[in-house]
Amino acid sequence: MxxxxxxxxxxxxxxxxxxxxxxxxxxxxxxxxxxxxxxxxxxxxxxxxxxxxxxxxxxxxxxxxxxxxxxxxxxxxxxxxxxxxxxxxxxxxxxxxxxxxxxxxxxxxxxxxxxxxxxxxxxxxxxxxxxxxxxxxxxxxxxxxxxxxxxxxxxxxxxxNWTMFLPGQKEVRGSKSAKDGRRENGNLRIKDLHDRLVTLFQEPHNLFDPFASPSLFFHNPGLAIPESFYRSPAFDSLVSAMKGQYDVSGEGGMLGASRRSHLAFPPRASTLxxxxxxxxxxxxxSRSLLHHRPDEHGNEVQAKKQSTRQSRPRATDTxxxxxxxxxxxxxxxxxxxxxxxxxxxxxxxxxxxxxxxxxxxxxxxxxxxxxxxxxxxxxxxxxxxxxxxxxxxxxx
Known part of the structure; x- marks a missing residue:
């Protein structure tokens, strides 16, 4: 051998x-x-x-x-x-x-x-x-x-891209059913990793390290760094506002909240x-209502499964x-x-x-x-x- x-x-x-x-x-x-x-x-x-x-x-x-x-x-x-x-x-x-x-x-x-x-x-x-x-x-x-x-x-x-697990992403924002679907559909190992986020990374900001999430070498996350793995930055800001705690800097107390955009990688000056x-x-x-299937070029194409009104599953975060x-x-x-x-x-x-x-x-x-x-x-x-x-x- x-x-x-x-x-x-x-x-x-x-x-x-x-x-x-x-x-x-x-x-x-x-x-x-x-x-x-x-x-x-x-x-x-x-x-x-x-x-x-x-x-x-x-x-x-x-x-x-x-x-x-x-x-x-x-x-x-x-x-x-x-x-x-x-x-x-x-x-x-x-x-x-x-x-x-x-x-x-x-x-x-x-x-x-x-x-x-x-x-x-x-x-x-x-x-x-x-x-x-x-x-x-x-x-x-x-x-x-x-x-x-x-x-x-x-x-x-x-x-x-570990930041996909965080609340506040467009696909799951404000939807309890989508959140539940994320944990119960997709891949079993994905759910297991989501449950172990705290053990693996300790702090939410670690998910934004490009060496942990290599997709972030190519784009910024377009998502503020939250204080918790399970609460969105918007929710944290709302709670702070209700407590009378305001950020006088005008930045909302959050980092990296800029609009998602592409980054130049490899850097033009490098030999990478x-x-x-x-x-x-x-x-x-196969339980999900929506699937994203890659086409011949690896790009994702959305396809809907047919289902009856009685058997229609709840929405999921695909x-x-x-x-x-x-x-x-x-x-x-x-x-x-x-x-x-x-x-x-x-x-x-x-x-x-x-x-x-x-x-x-x-x-x-x-x-x-x-x-x-x-x-x-x-x-x-x-x-x-x-x-x-x-x-x-x-x-x-």
Missing amino acids: FSSVCRRCFSVLRSAHPPIRRSVAVTLYNVDEFSPTKALILHLPSQPDSANGVRQLPEFLYDWPVASINYRWAPERSRAASQDDEHLDVSVDWPVPMHDVAFAYQWIVDALKPPGIGRGNIYVYGSHLGAGLAMSLALTEAHPHKRFAVRGVAAYNGVY KIPETLLLHDAPS RHTFRAQAAEIASFMRRSVEMVELKERFRWDPEAKDELEKEPERRVRVVEVGQEGEDLGLNDAGQQAVLDWLGSLKIR
Whole structure:
């Protein structure tokens, strides 16, 4: 199954008072086969697992050189703390997981870079909690000019915009039935993540960190930062007004309430490039009245289900599905390829326009893999989709 399995750890220094030395586990598979002509897969599991990293590795990665990062996050607070002799009182909520991934990535680049002047490719795969981390890492480390860096990312059932869970979004504003629908429809795992928001992030402002919500690299949220995970900023302002507490600054006591608009990403002065991307997701629940189905370009098309007056289900927030999360970030990434990268190229090579017309859809692909299963693993169809995608990149 594996030609080699070994575990490496490295120390990181967190910014804390007092400073705390920590280590992040990186499990390496088949590294003896790694060479400049073969890609390294960076694996970010669906959730932390301090017990057995081998069990987490998806079957379709068995024949690849893999570095699996066992990042820490809130679900594993007690186990992570109990296995660390240096300090037992440690917080592993956001942004600890992103810090772990960033430090581990730098260690991997330094330890496994091809010898001499050889070039190597890193492709990132993450699922569920690991999918958002994988996307953030890929978007900020895809430097084509570097000898050994991220070239692509595959992500399964990721949340790429955590602010969608907050009240005040247009789709759910002022509608109790929509709020209930968000929690009872969509995907079962989405509901589970919504219930764990406080555990995962502690404070609402953490949801607005682009490294937590990578969609926010491409647009501002158009939503004020609330004081609570479950109350809208408008409600907080109303309560303050009823108590006679007014904000003399005239800003309503809220940050980031500007109108939603696009941002330039990658920054024009950077060497970043939108990586080769495969977004996999489960189908949403069939109980919803409205579905947003992606068309052939991955754009969402709204379709209504027929129902009788007696059996009509209540309205639901259809944005709270893994399909919607994938469709949103795909649209932003494709827009970036078209408006930033290709627009600049067409200025000096007009004849390439016809040839590259479908480049945004080719670069960023969206695949629905079927109904949600009982576990967090990718089904056979999804695993084959990743292998086909890797094969299309001709990296082996």
